[in-house]
Amino acid sequence: DAKTTQPPSMDCAEGRAANLPCNHSTISGNEYVYWYRQIHSQGPQYIIHGLKNNETNEMASLIITEDRKSSTLILPHATLRDTAVYYCIVRVPVIIQGAQKLVFGQGTRLTINP
């Protein structure tokens, strides 16, 4: 799996958009970008994933650059409950019956301030 680089911490004001960057310059053509987050004392939670097109769901938007070497997770209207560690992971999708481990880096500790 490609290595990812994220800033160790970020702050954002409540109600503003939180933009979390991730560099994955060695990503290969068949690797997807996944984002998870871990709120204190909870298990990680899936947020969103994508290959090359921008993606949006009820939680967030994912913007992937054209060369796919970096991406940005956007929380459009951050709330206090979005305070968590956010992990960017790149990996190949399941192509045979089976599954793969997730390799978590250190992530970005996002703090939403009132």
Place this chain on the structure above:
Amino acid sequence: GAGVSQSPSNKVTEKGKDVELRCDPISGHTALYWYRQSLGQGLEFLIYFQGNSAPDKSGLPSDRFSAERTGGSVSTLTIQRTQQEDSAVYLCASSRGGRHLQRGNIQYFGAGTRLSVL
């Protein structure tokens, strides 16, 4: 149930004792994973199951650690002769697996078991 269930939520044990941690995955999920997270650290993969078989045990730190899954559902992680360095939160996750390409790769996590070895 609606999500991955783990029990107990907290376990305190004495050094040298054996412990069993239980994971009940989301119904219908064929893949099951165990991770652990030491205090202030990232998640460390331990083992994964596809059905009842364990194709990848590469993350088990020593032969004191073992896991089984019967009936393609509930899994038990056993740690024998616990040591203080085993203290961590043990997390279980499940995913659909199978032919579901992208969505089958999404892992859903339980709340974890916090193990403290005194």
